Amino acid sequence: MGSEWSLVFFTSFVDLGCGLFVALAINEWFSINPQVRWRGAIAVLVALALGGLSSVLHLGHPERIFGAFSHPTSGIFIESSMIAITGICVLAYIFALKRNASHQNLKLITLIGAIPAVILAFAVGDSYVMASRPAWDTLVLPFAYLGSAAVLGCFAYRILVVSPSEHLVTQLKLLTQGLLVIQAVLMVAYLVALSNAPYSDVSRSATQVLMGGFSALFWGGIVIIGLLIPFGLTTLKKESVAPVMSATLGLVCVFIGAAAFRVLMFNLGSTVWQFF
Template sequence: MSIEWSLVFFTVFVGLGCGIFVCSVILTEWGGMAKQVRTKSSLAALAALAIGGFSSVLHLGHPERIFGALGHPTSGIFMESTMLGLVALDIIVYLVAMRRNASDRTLRIISTVGIIPAVILAFAVGYTYVLSARPAWNTLILPLIYLASAGLMGCYSLSLLIAFTNNISSAPGTTSAEIAAAKGAPSAAGTIKWATLIAVAFQAVLLILYLIHLAVAPYPDITRSATRVLTGDLAVLFWGGLVLLGLLVPAALVSPFNKKKAKQIPPVASLAFGLVCVLVSSALFRGLMFSLGSSIKQFL
């Protein structure tokens, strides 16, 4: 099956936007840390969702008929668009509330409400592909990988924003207000790094389970086999793109046991490289998924 790149970018950027928003709310509103990144993280999440939505429209043969597609409430595109709209609306309300200096309780309520459709959306964009006619896709492990990917991208994005904030305290000409805002950044950075490692471990477990699913799925075929992934024509993509870029490099960059090398590389550069790795790996997994998406019966 050919790779639908517009859908790849749609799911990657939607996952990125949901991941950034959820991770930011958990850390800043529930954890009470690094509140100075709330505005930047919300704007970044909103931008990612916008890019994802635009990519989805480009997938249509006639993008100008998008409103016609949205006229069918039972369709997948309607459900995904509705959830995307709800998340985006909540982020906008959240930004307005912060702009108007709303109380911490109000901000926590608004942001927490937005977490629900964000998590559902990150899962739903993967669940859309769960089809019984395509054995490699007929498993809930697939949307769980999409959800784990969103969490990993969100953690890395938030770590990068916190690293920028942490640099404020040492920059020349920094005001006392900026120094006070950056005071909690180091502890927040440590928390989010551990969360990143957990997300990497969770994604690794899910990837192993997905390989097991490929090995035991009904209607076996070489086009969607674990052998093809591990040693066949998709092996370079799997070992290089998913294992190396998606698991090993991101884990090494935030590992607490890598302190010596961490001092030699600026945190911002290290985290930016890690974010690029997880973004590329997320896109490559979706490409792998499409490559394994042969149906039970080949009609063409």
């Protein structure tokens, strides 16, 4: 893995920030829980800042990142631009809250900010789609990153909601369960893509993932911690565990699961590095 650990945290934190900001936009448009606004906006900024810092730490010469801005088609340019635009929208949202802006203006700001947030969540996965690396040559990757952002955003939003109604709790549980199922389907789709990838090699095969050297990472980190435990937490009754506690544990688990998928992806794609 080496320096790729910084990219694991970069994409994970960015997905968290993007997912939460989209959740704030939905919260604003449907006037669900006004109390979540301030804490949610600050949390988004923190997540994006941690993601940006992780990205910079990946570079051997961070000062040279400005050179990427002269290449608008590069992945770094797209990611940096979307982070900047999303961050500006979050700051505009905070400024509007500070000035007690009208609800209509708040809705407009979050709608505008949600667009680059969705693009960013997709782009951080799309950057790794490369024909030169068979294990990465599939559009399942960016959709998996997008799904990860949605799940992370749901759990983070649930933590920040103040005194949610029973109806809202039920709706959030159903939404989260649906997103976890979609994420599970995407994991299966990725295994299918691995099985059908060109230039097959046992080191990056589905068999290696399911029963080989990466099986513990896949079954333990992705399936059990990243999918099954969070899904189970959404089925608990309110009397058995505090909603905030279950949401917090769920967020930790899905974050671990997201990181585990990225570690798996990097290991599967690294088998060609020895030629460079």
